[in-house]
Structure formats: structure tokens, C-alpha cells
Amino acid sequence: MLIGYMRVSKVDGSQSTDLQKDALLSAGVDPSQLYEDKASGKREDRPGLAACLKALREGDTLLVWKLDRLGRNLRHLINTVHDLTSKGVGLKVLTGHGAAIDTTRAAGKLVFGIFAALAEFERELISERTIAGLDSARARGRKGGRPFKMTTPKLRWAMAAMGQPETKVSDLCQELGITRQTLYRHLSPKGELRPDGKKLLTGQ
Known part of the structure; x- marks a missing residue:
């Protein structure tokens, strides 16, 4: 199953997840499997991300629009991906600097290894x-x-x-x-x- 996560930094309505949502839907994520947060990426208490990670099961793939939508910093990203991998869950980044990351494929694992x-x-x-x-x-x-x-x-x-x-x-x-x-x-x-x-x- 494909599960998508979206995030914008501001809660005042000045930012929208529409662009991220369209990209995730185009990548094959079902609308019912989209999770989102309106919070800074530095915040640890992101209920949308917590619910998303909890919903993932072995064989699933987590999709994000850009890598910075997911993590607070590089170490947080690596720890998150390690936790996903240990559960048998893949990660795919659709665009941006991390677009080569797809841990369901060998090349994507290599790229993330470079990040590590x-x-x-x-x-x-x-x-x-x-x-x-x-x-x-x-x-x-x-x-x-x-x-x-x-x-x-x-x-x-x-x-x-x-x-x-x-x-x-x-x-x-x-x-x-x-x-x-x-x-x-x-x-x-x-x-x-x-x-x-x-x-x-x-x-x-």
C-alpha cells in the first residue's frame, strides 16, 4: 500500500498542501491514505506524522513530496528511515534534492546510504x-x-x-x-x- 505524508509550516492558511497532494495522488496514493501536518519540521509533536508512521505496515511504501517534508534534520531522517526499514516499509521521495531516494530499489538504498x-x-x-x-x-x-x-x-x-x-x-x-x-x-x-x-x- 502507498501512504502519503504532507506538511506545511504555517497554520494561518497562508500555505497550502495542494501541490503536495496533487503529486502524491498522481503517484498513486489513495486519498484515504494521506496524512498531513501544519507545523514546523523542527517540531517533534506532529500528530499527522505520528498517525502516518503508526499506520504503516510491512510491505507499505511511504511517499513524500520532498525530503524536508518528513524530517527535522539529517539524523532524524536517517533514524526515521532506519525505523521504517526495520518494519519492512519503503520510502520514496517524489521531487527535490532527495528525488533519487526510493528505498524499495537498490539504487535508492545506495543514495540513502550516502546520506547516512x-x-x-x-x-x-x-x-x-x-x-x-x-x-x-x-x-x-x-x-x-x-x-x-x-x-x-x-x-x-x-x-x-x-x-x-x-x-x-x-x-x-x-x-x-x-x-x-x-x-x-x-x-x-x-x-x-x-x-x-x-x-x-x-x-x-
Whole structure:
């Protein structure tokens, strides 16, 4: 089943979902399977999106007009797509910069993998700046906390990679910038979550 999601930022009526609706209907979405929000993409409490995600079932495909209609930021998008994929749900973007994304097809999965790599690169840059800032602070007599080596994006990446028979653990650890000990503290050799991994994903 095809399910469509639409969003506009303003609730005062100055923006309309008509363009998005027409595109989604033309792509084959049934009018009864359209969900919408009138809220900023930065808001977490979007009832339309929550209802849309709840309605999706294995084998369904979520369609959005543009990628920015769905997510608050790149990490939020990647986490959302990971959750959809784990449920057996595809994502297809109709237009804009993310128009090549169709996770029901191999090429679309590759494109989203590039997005994931960019998000990880962004995270690493932030981490490097944080470490540089801490080093600078220590040089001035101030102390800071030690950054965690394993992060949620790295853990999700490792989970997917560990499930592939061709994955070499040493190469994976080098790619993620973590030690083998850190990897196995969070995941089993088969990619199953261990207690530390569950804590990282749930935030508990």
C-alpha cells in the first residue's frame, strides 16, 4: 500500500498542501491514505506524522513530496528511515534534492546510504571540534568530559554491517573509529544488541 505524508509550516492558511497532494495522488496514493501536518519540521509533536508512521505496515511504501517534508534534520531522517526499514516499509521521495531516494530499489538504498555517510561525517566533524575544544580548555586549566566513542548512528551502521557475511570486523572498526572491544560491548558477533547497545538506542 502507498501512504502519503504532507506538511506545511504555517497554520494561518497562508500555505497550502495542494501541490503536495496533487503529486502524491498522481503517484498513486489513495486519498484515504494521506496524512498531513501544519507545523514546523523542527517540531517533534506532529500528530499527522505520528498517525502516518503508526499506520504503516510491512510491505507499505511511504511517499513524500520532498525530503524536508518528513524530517527535522539529517539524523532524524536517517533514524526515521532506519525505523521504517526495520518494519519492512519503503520510502520514496517524489521531487527535490532527495528525488533519487526510493528505498524499495537498490539504487535508492545506495543514495540513502550516502546520506547516512554524510551524517556520520558531520558527526565526526562535530566530535573533532569538541575534542579540540576540550584540549584547548585543558590547556587553560579547565577539564571536560570524555566523549563517547560509540554513537547511535555508528551503532545503527554497525548493526546493519554485522548482519552481512562479507563484513570484516577489523575494517568496520577502522571505518567507525572504534575499537573491537567497544564494538563487542554493544553488539554480538551476529549484530544483536547487547545491554550497552540497548541503553544507547533507548537513551536509558
